[in-house]
Amino acid sequence: xxxxxxxxxxxxxxxxxxxQLDGKKLFCNCPVExxxxxxxxxxxxxxxxxxxxxxxxxxxxxxxxxxxxxTFVYEFYHDCNCLVELDEEPINHINKYAxxxxxxxxxxxxxxxxxxxxxxxxIVIDGSNVSGFQRTMLIAENGKIExxxxxxxxxxxxxxxxxxxxxxxNGKEVTYRLDRLGVxxxxxxxSADIKDPEHAKETAEKIGMILRSVDLxxxxxxxxxxxxxVSIKNSPRIEIKGFQDLKSxxxxxxxxxxxxxxxxxxxxxxRKAEPDLxxxxxxxxxxxxxxxxxxxxxxxxxxxxxxxxxxxxxLLTEKTIKLENKFNLPSEIxxxxxxxxxxxxxxxxxxxxxxxxxxxxxxxxxxKEIRARFHFEPKLKEKDFRFVFENLNxxxxxxxxxxxxxxxxxxxxxxxxxxxxxxxxxxxxREIEKIIIENKNAPFNALMGIAxxxxxxxxxxxxxxxxxxxFI
Amino acid sequence: xxxxxxxxxxxxxxxxxxxxxxxxxxxxxxxxxxxxYPEIKHIAKIESRLIQNMWSQDTRFSHYNLLAKEVEKEVKxxxxxxxxTHGTDFMHYTSSALAFILENCPIxxxxxxxxxxxxxxxxxxxxxxxxxxxxxVNSNYQGVGICMHESxxxxxxxxxxxxxxxxxHTSRRDAFKVVNGKPIARVTSQGNVGFIGKHNKSxxxxxxxxxxxxxxxxxxxxxxxxxxAEELLFYKNYDGLVIEAPGLGNLPTTKLDKETIEHEKILDxxxxxxxxxxxxxxxxxxxxxxxxHVYSNQPIYQEIGLLGNHSDMTSETTFLKLAxxxxxxxxxxxxxxxxxxxxxxxxxxxxxDYLDYVYS
Numbered sequence: 001x002x003x004x005x006x007x008x009x010x011x012x013x014x015x016x017x018x019x020q021l022d023g024k025k026l027f028c029n030c031p032v033e034x035x036x037x038x039x040x041x042x043x044x045x046x047x048x049x050x051x052x053x054x055x056x057x058x059x060x061x062x063x064x065x066x067x068x069x070x071t072f073v074y075e076f077y078h079d080c081n082c083l084v085e086l087d088e089e090p091i092n093h094i095n096k097y098a099x100x101x102x103x104x105x106x107x108x109x110x111x112x113x114x115x116x117x118x119x120x121x122x123i124v125i126d127g128s129n130v131s132g133f134q135r136t137m138l139i140a141e142n143g144k145i146e147x148x149x150x151x152x153x154x155x156x157x158x159x160x161x162x163x164x165x166x167x168x169x170n171g172k173e174v175t176y177r178l179d180r181l182g183v184x185x186x187x188x189x190x191s192a193d194i195k196d197p198e199h200a201k202e203t204a205e206k207i208g209m210i211l212r213s214v215d216l217x218x219x220x221x222x223x224x225x226x227x228x229x230v231s232i233k234n235s236p237r238i239e240i241k242g243f244q245d246l247k248s249x250x251x252x253x254x255x256x257x258x259x260x261x262x263x264x265x266x267x268x269x270x271r272k273a274e275p276d277l278x279x280x281x282x283x284x285x286x287x288x289x290x291x292x293x294x295x296x297x298x299x300x301x302x303x304x305x306x307x308x309x310x311x312x313x314x315l316l317t318e319k320t321i322k323l324e325n326k327f328n329l330p331s332e333i334x335x336x337x338x339x340x341x342x343x344x345x346x347x348x349x350x351x352x353x354x355x356x357x358x359x360x361x362x363x364x365x366x367x368k369e370i371r372a373r374f375h376f377e378p379k380l381k382e383k384d385f386r387f388v389f390e391n392l393n394x395x396x397x398x399x400x401x402x403x404x405x406x407x408x409x410x411x412x413x414x415x416x417x418x419x420x421x422x423x424x425x426x427x428x429x430r431e432i433e434k435i436i437i438e439n440k441n442a443p444f445n446a447l448m449g450i451a452x453x454x455x456x457x458x459x460x461x462x463x464x465x466x467x468x469x470x471f472i
Numbered sequence: 473x474x475x476x477x478x479x480x481x482x483x484x485x486x487x488x489x490x491x492x493x494x495x496x497x498x499x500x501x502x503x504x505x506x507x508x509y510p511e512i513k514h515i516a517k518i519e520s521r522l523i524q525n526m527w528s529q530d531t532r533f534s535h536y537n538l539l540a541k542e543v544e545k546e547v548k549x550x551x552x553x554x555x556x557t558h559g560t561d562f563m564h565y566t567s568s569a570l571a572f573i574l575e576n577c578p579i580x581x582x583x584x585x586x587x588x589x590x591x592x593x594x595x596x597x598x599x600x601x602x603x604x605x606x607x608x609v610n611s612n613y614q615g616v617g618i619c620m621h622e623s624x625x626x627x628x629x630x631x632x633x634x635x636x637x638x639x640x641h642t643s644r645r646d647a648f649k650v651v652n653g654k655p656i657a658r659v660t661s662q663g664n665v666g667f668i669g670k671h672n673k674s675x676x677x678x679x680x681x682x683x684x685x686x687x688x689x690x691x692x693x694x695x696x697x698x699x700x701a702e703e704l705l706f707y708k709n710y711d712g713l714v715i716e717a718p719g720l721g722n723l724p725t726t727k728l729d730k731e732t733i734e735h736e737k738i739l740d741x742x743x744x745x746x747x748x749x750x751x752x753x754x755x756x757x758x759x760x761x762x763x764x765h766v767y768s769n770q771p772i773y774q775e776i777g778l779l780g781n782h783s784d785m786t787s788e789t790t791f792l793k794l795a796x797x798x799x800x801x802x803x804x805x806x807x808x809x810x811x812x813x814x815x816x817x818x819x820x821x822x823x824x825d826y827l828d829y830v831y832s
């Protein structure tokens with residue numbers, strides 16, 4: 001591939017990051033559920049119409065959709081949907097936990113919260129919002145993050161409602177699942193300061209880390225989405241959505257730049273990131289006149305008292321470094337502990353005789369090792385790990401037996417500790433001597449193999465080797 | 473093409489975000505609404521007028537007269553149907569009032585509105601308006617009806633009985649249901665009309681207006697635990713009173729012990745009121761029919777002149793019927809007329825499947 005001089009071609013890129021929040025929905029008391037698999041309780045069919053905004057203009061993107069005269073089919077679930085999602089009841093009061101999390105993230109991004117939050121309606125007529133609009137509100141302005149290639153400004157942080165998930169299109173019928181509709185969604189927009197495709201990835205990673213530092217941030221596939229806005233000199237703005245993972249950002253952006261250099265469209269486009277790292281046309285870029293006020297919610301005043309009460313959480317990177325240094329851990333292990341919200345300190349206090357790094361390794365690496373060696377997904381609970389640590393602490397079992405005991409526990413078996421009981425040094429020497437006599441003239445490796453199969457789990461391999469060496 | 477007159481009276485259906493007041497206000501003009509829903513021009517020849525721009529909860533008896541006179545004007549002008557766009561909160565009062573006023577109504581007069589304002593992409597207004605047009609074009613119905621969503625789906629509307637319908641939900645688009653009866657018909661946006669209940673053949677009719685006396689004062693009072701006589705006495709200078717009674721028609725009139733001494737006063741007050749004005753009972757349960765012959769406390773009610781035995785009218789319709797009777801008939805005829813059927817407001821029988829048309 002040719003080497004692109006991004007500065008010379010007038011490369012401009014900015015990110016729009018959408019992050020779901022956990023807990024309750026933004027404007028009703030339905031729980032946040034985004035992954036319904038069972039049959040819906042109810043099917044509701046609706047029509048939508050493009051309506052004039054407050055200034056009387058109809059939005060271009062809205063008109064584009066209206067031309068299709070669609071019927072929208074909604075899959076409804078009683079346990080996570082109510083009349084609010086069906087647009088059969090005015091919204092309730094805003095979820096204050098989501099609002100607090102949005103303010104926490106704003107402060108972490110060094111942004112200034114607005115004094116009055118006004119809930120707005122953004123016209124969305126593709127059916128993904130039953131009401132025909134998405135509620136959105138500006139939370140904070142003028143934030144920034146530092147990157148290896150300079151400061152990236154974050155002009156706006158918005159809190160909005162997540163849209164329903166599209167399930168299928170069948171002729172003029174489009175089916176959406178309502179579980180996701182109304183889930184609190186943060187939208188973080190950066191300025192177009194990003195220097196090159198690699199830099200876009202770095203920026204997305206940094207913002208992702210900051211988001212995950214807040215407790216209410218939802219984890220897992222689909223809970224965060226990154227859109228990249230790209231343009232070069234004399235090209236319109238192109239929005240690329242649907243990146244499966246951050247690693248694909250540089251290549252997809254690079255390919256899009258090549259496309260823009262050779263065959264730029266006249267109008268802005270929204271494009272979908274494809275698995276083969278290209279992008280495909282989704283729809284024209286929506287116009288600007290698409291907001292009007294939400295009449296069913298009062299203005300939210302952000303007082304100084306409220307802001308003082310907002311606790312700014314420690315960043316994950318800071319937490320990781322602290323943990324790494326305190327217990328002298330490999331950084332990947334520390335990172336995993338923080339990511340999985342495991343409090344290592346609690347364990348080290350309870351099991352003073354076990355080294356913190358052994359505890360950390362057991363918690364993080366052991367399940368992975370079991371998966372790799374025994375080909376099953378171990379469902380280990382905290383009490384399983386505590387059983388192992390307790391016995392290590394009382395020196396009843398050797399550390400080489402940890403995996404085998406965890407395998408038993410994961411399979412629902414009660415491990416027979418006698419099999420793993422630590423042999424005294426004297427007993428061990430006697431056992432090994434016996435093996436050497438029984439296998440006269442056998443080389444070291446063979447003796448080691450026999451001894452390991454007999455004494456496995458009762459002592460450490462290194463010890464066996466040392467004793468054999470002593471005798472031969 | 474049939475000629476339909478649309479009379480606009482305000483309500484959510486003609487509401488829009490008001491940037492001065494914050495919140496939705498009735499702001500659309502007749503032309504605006506027609507521009508919002510251009511489809512209806514393909515169904516019928518539409519003439520659209522603004523009568524007033526108000527919330528339905530502000531309705532007074534004089535508004536019923538005004539509206540009835542406008543309907544009469546349209547009938548004289550040769551309209552083959554009238555659609556009234558209306559706020560939903562008191563829509564069922566208006567349908568009842570117009571049904572009583574418009575005697576021998578020769579054309580369909582369909583009242584419709586919306587639960588979600590017309591400025592939302594998902595408003596129920598469009599389907600309601602289209603179905604009202606389709607019903608007029610594809611049927612030969614005569615008289616007043618309400619046209620609102622059948623279910624939460626945007627596929628069909630029901631034509632509901634003007635004197636037996638009630639708003640049952642604050643916000644759902646299928647808030648309107650028939651009480652002690654069946655819907656008149658089901659209409660789809662494509663114009664398929666299916667009649668559900670009995671449907672009279674159309675005949676030549678000469679419209680006669682029997683208007684309301686807008687000076688009348690009628691009250692509605694709901695019976696509740698720990699009631700005091702003064703709550704009833706408050707109405708002593710009214711022209712009539714409707715009492716929402718629990719169960720089959722029971723009132724707190726029994727003195728059991730010293731805790732219930734007040735109930736003697738309540739009975740005395742009822743006696744006083746019933747001498748001065750018609751006092752009519754209506755079922756607080758909403759569904760079902762009153763019967764004043766079941767319990768030992770009840771015989772006295774008819775002796776002192778309380779009315780409404782065997783009625784299955786809603787309290788809203790009872791209220792309007794009482795006002796209408798007082799406006800058009802002699803006071804001493806009312807005990808006989810209140811339970812006489814004028815506009816099918818009383819069902820002759822109580823069918824088991826009436827509730828099937830409420831919420832499934």
